[in-house]
Amino acid sequence: MNYVITKLLYEGKAKKVYETNCQDVVVIEYKDDATAFDGTKRGIINNKGIVNNLVSNYFFKILESNKIPTHFIEQIDERKTAVKKVQIIPVEVIVRNIAAGSLCKRLGLEEGAILKRPILEFCYKNDALRDPQVNQYHILALELATEDEIKKIEEYSFKINDVLRNYLKQVNIDLIDFKLEFGRYKGEIILADEISPDTCRFWDVATKEKLDKDRFRRDLGNVEEAYMEILRRLGLDKKVNKFNSELKGE
Amino acid sequence: MNYVITKLLYEGKAKKVYETNCQDVVVIEYKDDATAFDGTKRGIINNKGIVNNLVSNYFFKILESNKIPTHFIEQIDERKTAVKKVQIIPVEVIVRNIAAGSLCKRLGLEEGAILKRPILEFCYKNDALRDPQVNQYHILALELATEDEIKKIEEYSFKINDVLRNYLKQVNIDLIDFKLEFGRYKGEIILADEISPDTCRFWDVATKEKLDKDRFRRDLGNVEEAYMEILRRLGLDKKVNKFNSELKGE
Ligand SMILES: Nc1ncnc2c1ncn2[C@@H]1O[C@H](COP(=O)(O)OP(=O)(O)O)[C@@H](O)[C@H]1O
Ligand SMILES: Nc1ncnc2c1ncn2[C@@H]1O[C@H](COP(=O)(O)OP(=O)(O)O)[C@@H](O)[C@H]1O
Ligand SMILES: [Mg+2]
Ligand SMILES: [Mg+2]
CATH class of the missing domain: 3.30.470.20 (ATP-grasp fold, B domain)
Known part of the structure; x- marks a missing residue:
């Protein structure tokens, strides 16, 4: 379906939530902004929004197929996804x-x-x-x-x-x-x-290397690489190509 | 029964626990020592040990009669009570x-x-x-x-x-x-x-006056009086007389 964004409802620490022409549907937009320790530490993780959008949607589809009801409807673009509007x-x-x-x-x-x-x-x-x-x-x-x-x-x-x-x-x-x-x-x-x-x-599993936001929280370096590695492990790196060739340095 | 104290097992912030000649029974002795805020505030509340021993035993008997199993066995003297030795x-x-x-x-x-x-x-x-x-x-x-x-x-x-x-x-x-x-x-x-x-x-109920350790924690004054008031409300003040006439100024 074609959801039309009508208005920004809420801007959070990591995502924006938009109202659409359909009252039961909101669009979530994933940002690159990163915060930690109750918002006291702030920064940017390049392409984080793209990775999180893909990864989250991928997990939600797996969960749906395992009978967990989720808000997922459909991905709109590399950073945006249409979801059921819930009362959180x-x-x-x-x-x-x-x-x-x-x-x-x-x-x-x-x-x-x-x-x-x-x-x-x-x-x-x-x-x-x-x-x-x-x-x-x-x-x-x-x-x-x-x-x-x-x-x-x-x-x-x-x-x-x-x-x-x-x-x-x-x-x-x-x-x-x-x-x-x-x-x-x-x-x-x-x-x-x-x-x-x-x-x-x-x-x-083998090296115990952290592949998550702890690299940002604790200044462990290679933050972007960790997010990309998760994308790769899930076989989603090819998908990114479709949206964003810059990610792969093309 | 006559429980004979054989050895101090543990001295806590408010009570001492003694081993007895009966291996399933310990004797608890209530002290007047008061602590608050993880032990950072310390003081003495006169006769607190006597009040707490009487009040606690009174409540435990009410609970037993309401089918709650408790450790209570019998009061030994104004500050000491024999209880079932449990693994806490x-x-x-x-x-x-x-x-x-x-x-x-x-x-x-x-x-x-x-x-x-x-x-x-x-x-x-x-x-x-x-x-x-x-x-x-x-x-x-x-x-x-x-x-x-x-x-x-x-x-x-x-x-x-x-x-x-x-x-x-x-x-x-x-x-x-x-x-x-x-x-x-x-x-x-x-x-x-x-x-x-x-x-x-x-x-x-009527005045919302605090009748508990908060008077000590927050330096509200009349600490001893609050403990005595609880004893009075429960009709236990006459009992104290039997053990300790000093409490009533006799
Ligand atoms: N399906 C949904 N419908 C409505 N609100 C949602 C939905 N999914 C997530 N939200 C809310 O949208 C916001 C997402 O933005 P985010 O940056 O994570 O916010 P926060 O700073 O509060 O964590 C959160 O408040 C989240 O509770
Ligand atoms: N029936 C019992 N058998 C064994 N130990 C008990 C029993 N009842 C209470 N205790 C323990 O005895 C100690 C009582 O001393 P207290 O001064 O309250 O200690 P604390 O400083 O640990 O709060 C506590 O550690 C409590 O868990
Ligand atoms: Mg959030
Ligand atoms: Mg204690």
């Missing part, structure tokens, strides 16, 4: 397989420690409060979601972990952890936002 | 009815805000990590408790909230929030530690 549930879901990032400090774990069971965490999406960790009871008391919604969100999140973890293993990537957002669409909970190197930790 | 689960359970303390800052709530539903929180009992908030998945991954144990602990905690809230309402006290510890005893989960003005927030 202001709760971020984090799923962790291996200890990394804030968890290590919080629980005194070594980075890389294998968790005996995946850990699911909720954060209240609230910049002023710096996205505090919450549990299901906080979510119910604050009326951010209902009991049934929380149950669905947990169920989907663990399933997404299984599907993506198995998939990524085949291309020699360990899925360390990732962040999800869900929304309400016509009375149902569906997966929204993005799944990309911005929102996941990906480590090379 | 290193998780503190906090139940909240009204927003107060750390929750307000964390979630941007006014102190005194009525929560639409009681909130249950878990903290990993670990001084070095400053008792970080955790959820059931952290507890499982760290193998602090099993799924069945967590379920039992949640069920008991909400039931304890109902019983104590209703009970305290009758003596014009609002139960704002409280902290519990559970332990394993002969394969079962039972309530351990204490329930007292040290571990609860109690507000006078």
